[in-house]
Amino acid sequence: MTALSTDSPMPTETSPAQLRERKDRRRAWLLLSPGLLWMALFMVLPMCMVVYVSFWTQTTFSVNSTLTTASWERFLGSATYLHAIGTTLRVWAIVLAATLIVGYPVALYIGLFVRNKTLQTALLVACVIPFWTSFLIRVIAWRPMLGTEGAINTILMKLGLIHEPLTFLLFSEFSVLVGMTQIYCVFMVGPVTFMIGRIDPSVIEAARDLGASFGTIFRRIILPLSLPGVMVGAIFVSVMVLGEFATAASLSGRKVNLLGNIIVSQVGSLKWAFAAVAGVVLTLIITAVIALALRIVDLRKEM
Amino acid sequence: MESRILRPTLGLYAAAFLLFLYGPMIVLTILSFQGPEGGPQFPVQDWSLYWYKQLLGLSEASRVAQLPVGDSLLRSITLAFMTTVVSTVLGVMSAEAFRTRFKGSGPAFYLIILGMMVPGVLVGLGMALLSSTLGISRAWWGTSFVLHVVYTYPFAFLVMLAIFNRFDRTVEEAALSLGVSPAQTFRRVTFPIIFPGVLSAMLFSFTLSYDEFARTLFTAGRDLTLPLAIYGTFSVEIHPNIFAFGVLTTLFSFTLLVIYGLLMKRFTNRAARFAGQEDNG
Amino acid sequence: MLTVRQVSRRYGETVALEGLSLEVPADTYMSLLGASGSGKTTLLRLIAGFEEPDAGQIALDGTRLDGKPPHQRDIGFVFQNFALFPHLSVAQNVAFGLRYRAANPLTDNEEIRARSEAALELVGLKGFGHRGIGAISGGQRQRVALARTLVCEPRIVLLDEPLGALDANLRARMCDELKAIRERLGVSFLHVTGSETEALTMGDRVAVLSGGRIVQADAPERLFAEPANAQAARHLNAWNIFDAGLCAGGGAGQLGVRFDQIDISAPGQAPGAHLRLPARFLAGEFNGPTALSFFRAADGSLLQVTDHLSQPRLPDLVEGQDYDLHFAPQTARQFPGAAR
Structure with a gap:
């Protein structure tokens, strides 16, 4: 914060208050401009480029800037790619539901039932620690867990519960769903715990004194107050799952093709225009999801 | 009372959750001590440190190619460091700007936040298209670096925003009323007080950048980063x-986390000696 | 001398100050009395330069202050919450301004140390310099805040409810000390408060802020005895203000009569020379050396009468009964305008 003293000669009709306000506003924009410029150049511009290139002409190994809708027609006319949109949406919906089901009770426990601050912090830290392992390592760690000679099959066989290894565990949509749920559920637990932890215990105490059952308290107090946390968590999880490709690439054995995987494979075979089309479709889906979520919750207030 | 059943049930659920969270890593750790002939699965043939030695290039000719980690590790750390510095500076500046109310702050806020929302594969693709159109060669320290900042700057910004929300403006005004210039006030009062927040923003940026690969995949050019x-x-x-x-x-x-913890502790210890007036004022 | 002339400040639709004028003479302890939300703090912030007025001028010894950034105004500010630097020790807090100010900062550590030490001694905190801000009490923090401001020798010191965060005992003691310190330094203090007792005790002059302007500025004795208008009288918490029409022969406008200058008698028993005002006794309140009695007049306005226990002058009162309140005409003050 440097002194941005820009004492311009003072026109007599503007009051000192207006001058000060103008100066403060100029200072705010000056401080903000490098960041906004960075975002405009390195985020907005590339995104515009994706839209632009999706209308370029694709030849076998290159693109040229003759505008055409050929890539779009091919994309929308192909059952494989429409299927990929379906898969992306299905995986997103299931993982979102799974993170909520897995995460919410945990958040409830940490935020409401653990009243010891140290233990609360310790549990939250325990949830975050896995993040200090590389994302890709965490994904690949599911292979020895779920494989035919992996931990789960080995244990089940030892226990005599099964005689043949379960093959659906790995290289299937199931493994992708499990992997994503494990990796992303913390993004649900965090915001929800935060919102539940903010509930004044005396409110719940008072409700209990008035004879409300836990069910009623949950429905009337805890659930509504934790909802912004759920929405923030849902935004995080949605954005990350929709843009995913690594988990599917690593755990599905190429059986699950998300839009992300399509982009990666198209880029790999230098089909830039085609990758761009998939990118635009993905952008539209994510925009729709975020817009929906933002209608329910004002992100700026919750942060 | 229902909570007599509910509490232990939820406790068990939370314990199962932690097992779910840590299970794969535990299995992975066990299997990392696999013998030289063993594969990436059970059973463990015989316990050894063979694969660690292989990784570090300490074993003789191996049936498995060595992982190309040496140089890429160095690149990743450098990249993460560059990203940390730039995104923290940008984050602090932007959050400071948001302390004054001004027109257009809403769209500006969402433009910044968008950086952490846009999928890496999309901006990566966009940047790759842009650089090939403009004829800029792709490199981890160029095209990848700017995208990493796009991703981590919003996090740093949010951390600093939260810190400034709790910041007591009157201490700055006190400094100004003593005749200290705004720049000096920031350096001598504001910055020392928000420093723990800056440290957190840096930790955030570093970890995110160090582990980032969706944004790097199309933009890194020939030299690979660790992910x-x-x-x-x-x-x-x-x-x-x-x-x-x-x-x-x-x-x-x-190790990194411990260093952060120690720095933080040292700072809060110092702050505790001069504990903030707001806690018992 | 600090001169505030025709200063206005609005926040959107709300008007905080409206054409306010005020003079703080040199070497004066000036109290500024105002209810909460009356714009007292706004006025101080305008003078200090944390905010700027929408209209009007602020000048110190003839030089315009408005438009100048706060750090070039040379005005001390003691905050209600003290606003000490939490990351610095007591001595570092006090030395802060000397060391880092933009205009001729001190570089000689020995001089800085000596002057901070002297300032701490002035506020009675000798030897506390090495302590942390968290390791001292509320009253001591108040003194550190004061020392930190005074050591820079500002041309005027603004105090924003400086005693508000202290307990009653400490407040009384700080009152005396503030006064003594100011007299030693000969610098003007502008002390903002919501408490009329504090304002009257501390000030060589007391200004009353109401409705965004100064309604009266006077010596405390005069203000208390002869408030110039109903608004000023109301802030003193010692005056009944009622429609003059309630008294036979009271004239027009409003009358103000001090709580302690009203006598009570049974209906029709009041001395003929006195003005009379029929009212119903509501309740009594005993609070140590004085007793308060509350009455409701015919038009619904509430009246208070105080009685000093050492010189009781009131009859025994029965709740719900009507009485005549009466007072000598010369004790009453006539204010223009209708009640409220």
């Missing part, structure tokens, strides 16, 4: 050396 090197092994058969590598990088990350 890219790991990603490269996905398509081929995996060996326990990846597991050993996973354990080592986790340990490395923890």
Whole structure:
């Protein structure tokens, strides 16, 4: 914060208050401009480029800037790619539901039932620690867990519960769903715990004194107050799952093709225009999801 | 009371959750001690440190190619460091700007936040298209670096915003009323008070950038960063050396975390000696 | 001398100050009395330069202050919450201004140390310099805040409810000390408060802020005895203000009569020379050396009468009964305008 003293000669009709306000506003924009410029150049511009290139002409190994809708027609006319949109949406919906089901009770426990601050912090830290392992390592760690000679099959066989290894565990949509749920559920637990932890215990105490059952308290107090946390968590999880490709690439054995995987494979075979089309479709889906979520919750207030 | 049943049930659920969270890493750690003849699965043939040695290039000719981690590790750390510095500076500046109310702050806020929302594969693709159109060659220290900042700057910004929300403006006004210039006030009062927040923003940026690969995938050019090197092994058969590598990088990350913790503790200790007036004022 | 002339400040639709004028003479302890939300703090912030007025001028010894950034105004500010630097020790807090100010900062550590030490001694905190801000009490923090401001020798010191965060005992003691310190330094203090007792005790002059302007500025004795208008009288918490029409022969406008200058008698028993005002006794309140009695007049306005226990002058009162309140005409003050 440097002194941005820009004492311009003072026109007599503007009051000192207006001058000060103008100066403060100029200072705010000056401080903000490098960041906004960075975002405009390195985020907005590339995104515009994706839209632009999706209308370029694709030849076998290159693109040229003759505008055409050929890539779009091919994309929308192909059952494989429409299927990929379906898969992306299905995986997103299931993982979102799974993170909520897995995460919410945990958040409830940490935020409401653990009243010891140290233990609360310790549990939250325990949830975050896995993040200090590389994302890709965490994904690949599911292979020895779920494989035919992996931990789960080995244990089940030892226990005599099964005689043949379960093959659906790995290289299937199931493994992708499990992997994503494990990796992303913390993004649900965090915001929800935060919102539940903010509930004044005396409110719940008072409700209990008035004879409300836990069910009623949950429905009337805890659930509504934790909802912004759920929405923030849902935004995080949605954005990350929709843009995913690594988990599917690593755990599905190429059986699950998300839009992300399509982009990666198209880029790999230098089909830039085609990758761009998939990118635009993905952008539209994510925009729709975020817009929906933002209608329910004002992100700026919750942060 | 229902909570007599509810509490232990939820406790058990939370314990199961932690097992779910840690299970794969535990299995991975166990298998990293696999013998030289063993594969990336059970059973463990015989316990050894073979794959760790193989990873570090200490074993003689091996049936498995060594992971290309040496240079890429260095690149990743450099990249993360560059990203941390730039995104923290940008984050602090932007959050400071948001302390004054001004027109257009809403759209500006969402433009910044968008950086953490846009999927990496999309901006990566966009940047790759842009650089090839403009004829700029792609490199981890150029095209990848700017995208990493796009991603981590919003996080740093949010952390600093939260810090400034709790910041007591009157201490700055006190400094000004003593005749201290705004610049000096920031340096001598504001910055020392928000420093723990800055440290958190830096930690956030570093970890995110160090582990980022969706944004790097299309933009890094020829030289690979660490996550890219790991990603490269996905398509081929995996060996326990990846597991050993996973354990080592986790340990490395923890070292980083401990350093952060120590710095933080040292700072809060100093702050505790002069404890904030707001707690018992 | 600090001169505030025709200063206005609005926040959107709300008007905080409206054409306010005020003079703080040199070497004066000036109290500024105002209810909460009356714009007292706004006025101080305008003078200090944390905010700027929408209209009007602020000048110190003839030099315009408005438009100048706060750090070039040379005005001390003691905050209600003290606003000490939490990351610095007591001595570092006090030395802060000397060391880092933009205009001729001190570089000689020995001089800085000596002057901070002297300032701490002035506020009675000798030897506390090495302590942390968290390791001292509320009253001591108040003194550190004061020392930190005074050591820079500002041309005027603004105090924003400086005693508000202290307990009653400490407040009384700080009152005396503030006064003594100011007299030693000969610098003007402008002390903002919501408490009429504090304002009257501390000030060589007391200004009353109401409705965004100064309604009266006077010596405390005169203000208390002869408030110039109903608004000023109301802030003193010692005056009944009622419609003059309630008294037979009271004239027009409003009358103000001090709580302690009203006598009570049974209906029709009041001395003929006195003005009379029929009212119903509501309740009594005993609070130590004085007793308060509350009455409701015919038009619904509430009236208070105080009685000093050492010189009781009131009859025994029965709740719900009507009485005549009466007072000598010369004790009443006539204010223009209708009640409220």
